[in-house]
Amino acid sequence: MLQAALYDRMMRRTERLCLSRWRKELLAPLRGEVLEIGSGTGINLQYYPPQLSRLVLSEPDPHMRRRLEQRVSSAQAHQVEVLSGHSERLDLPDSGFDHVVSTLVLCSVADVEQTLAEIRRLLRPGGSLVLLEHVGAEDPALQRLQACLEPAWKWLAGNCHLTRPTAQLLQSAGFKLELEQDLMSGAPGFVSPVIKGVALRT
Numbered sequence: 001m002l003q004a005a006l007y008d009r010m011m012r013r014t015e016r017l018c019l020s021r022w023r024k025e026l027l028a029p030l031r032g033e034v035l036e037i038g039s040g041t042g043i044n045l046q047y048y049p050p051q052l053s054r055l056v057l058s059e060p061d062p063h064m065r066r067r068l069e070q071r072v073s074s075a076q077a078h079q080v081e082v083l084s085g086h087s088e089r090l091d092l093p094d095s096g097f098d099h100v101v102s103t104l105v106l107c108s109v110a111d112v113e114q115t116l117a118e119i120r121r122l123l124r125p126g127g128s129l130v131l132l133e134h135v136g137a138e139d140p141a142l143q144r145l146q147a148c149l150e151p152a153w154k155w156l157a158g159n160c161h162l163t164r165p166t167a168q169l170l171q172s173a174g175f176k177l178e179l180e181q182d183l184m185s186g187a188p189g190f191v192s193p194v195i196k197g198v199a200l201r202t
């Protein structure tokens with residue numbers, strides 16, 4: 001509940017320094033039917049293009065979802081559907097989406113392998129997972145710091161893992177990666193390594 005209440009305020013500086021630009025770059029080219037997992041308070045809503053034929057936003061946390069619904073309603077985005085599911089199992093048909101969007105979510109899901117299998121199930125062949133995720137560092141000293149802080153951070157930040165090797169997990173799940181690495185300005189150093197781009201469902 002506290003995370004939901006503070007989330008937008010805590011992210012404001014990072015949004016201004018880099019996240020808002022990255023969100024826009026990733027989401028503006030999307031067309032067709034799009035599902036977003038772990039939508040949180042709905043920060044991405046403003047960046048989706050009007051040409052989408054369907055937009056489904058899913059968020060399991062009721063406090064986050066209440067804010068998401070408020071945002072959808074004040075944007076008068078009547079065509080947007082809001083769902084309550086966990087990304088490990090969503091009550092949606094196979095191959096129903098051209099794109100699945102995940103921004104700062106794969107760090108927090110309880111079962112990342114099951115989430116990636118579910119995303120593959122939901123995507124049409126040739127569809128893409130569009131992602132922006134903070135990940136485990138490549139630098140060994142930063143890796144050690146992330147491992148040391150992770151238990152406390154998970155408790156403080158809604159099960160957010162610092163050390164997830166998300167690119168390797170995507171590859172093992174059978175996605176073809178077109179990702180860039182970057183650093184998230186304005187975030188603590190141990191959360192700053194990010195990957196962003198698309199993972200294609202082959």
Ligand SMILES: C[S@@+](CC[C@H](N)C(=O)[O-])C[C@H]1O[C@@H](n2cnc3c(N)ncnc32)[C@H](O)[C@@H]1O
Nearest residue numbers: 038039040061064086087103104105108109110
């Ligand atoms: C750090 S927030 C990111 C919110 C938003 N996507 C963004 O870009 O700002 C992580 C979100 O993932 C959601 N989440 C956690 N576990 C999840 C799961 N198993 N399935 C779907 N979403 C989950 C949380 O409720 C939270 O809203």
